[in-house]
Amino acid sequence: MPFVVYNLENAIDTFFKEGGASSSRIQCDDFVYQRYGERNRPTDIQGSNSYTVITGPSDNRIIQFREQDALLDMRMLALAKAVHGEVVPGCSELGWVGDPNGSQLAASEMDRLPGENYILAHPLYSSRQSAKRQTSFFAQSWQFGTPTSSGLADMSAIITECYDRFNNLANTLPERFLTVVTEIQAALPALLDGCYPVVLTHSDLNEMNILVDTESGKITGIVDWPGATILPFGFALYALENALGSMTSNGWKWLDEAEELRDAFWRALRSQTGGLSESQERLVKLAGKAGILIRYGTANDSGFLGVIGARGPNMGEDFRYLDALLF
CATH class of the missing domain: 3.30.200 (Phosphorylase Kinase; domain 1)
Structure with a gap:
């Protein structure tokens, strides 16, 4: 490509x-x-x-x-x-x-917030800093909880949206991804049971919409909020995976220290959320997979709200991101 x-x-x-x-x-x-x-x-x-x-x-x-x-x-x-x-x-x-x-x-x-777009700034400093700094951003959503008082969290609509999205993915993705889609479909009742947090979710948390300080790697701004919605916590964790690697002309390339940084992220998230139970952490990681499927498996003109699909409408679109981030 x-x-x-x-x-x-x-x-x-x-x-x-x-x-x-x-x-x-x-x-x-x-x-x-x-x-x-x-x-x-x-x-x-x-x-x-x-x-x-x-x-x-x-x-x-x-x-x-x-x-x-x-x-x-x-x-x-x-x-x-x-x-x-x-x-x-x-x-x-x-x-x-x-x-x-x-x-x-x-x-x-x-x-005008300080900082530089991550996509322009990341060669100037270690991606290690970006992965570390994302923890606080995600923890803030968990700590805030379900924004029921805002009038923006219509659970009936959220449930319908999530089930419709994964029915669509089950019908449109290549067969090699169906095991993961089925795994997420089986987890949806637990993700949407009213106990697991549904939170403010940025619809397009990509490298162009994250501003960082070029010296420290600190996140200084998150921009482009149209399309933001309320979804189960973790649906935007594809941003973490993007900080741990990048797509090259030869395919996906992980940082040498990607596993170490991922472990550090989860340790920090447990700490900043007051401690995740084993079952909660399992659901967060499943929600992360769900977000990856939506982000890179949904056509960008699908008409769904919330997390924006990054795949073109052509059914023959390259699925290298899904292959790299799910397997």
């Missing part, structure tokens, strides 16, 4: 040409200038459903323009802020840009 070199201008052009919005890049840039009296510059990494720029005194503001089918859920963002604190940006809505009779873009203002 050939690797595609990311090009910032191409990414921006693609968003405005293929997104179907009635507003242009010039209109968005003018919106920023009229509001702040400052020119802007695009962030180094752009999302597929948004146009994001930096502006303000000392470049301390992020202005993001999003398509209507990928809007920020301000209640979910407030929950993320309550769970994870300073690594989640504050955000306010600014209005709409574009033809009112067309598909406008929603504008929002966010704090």
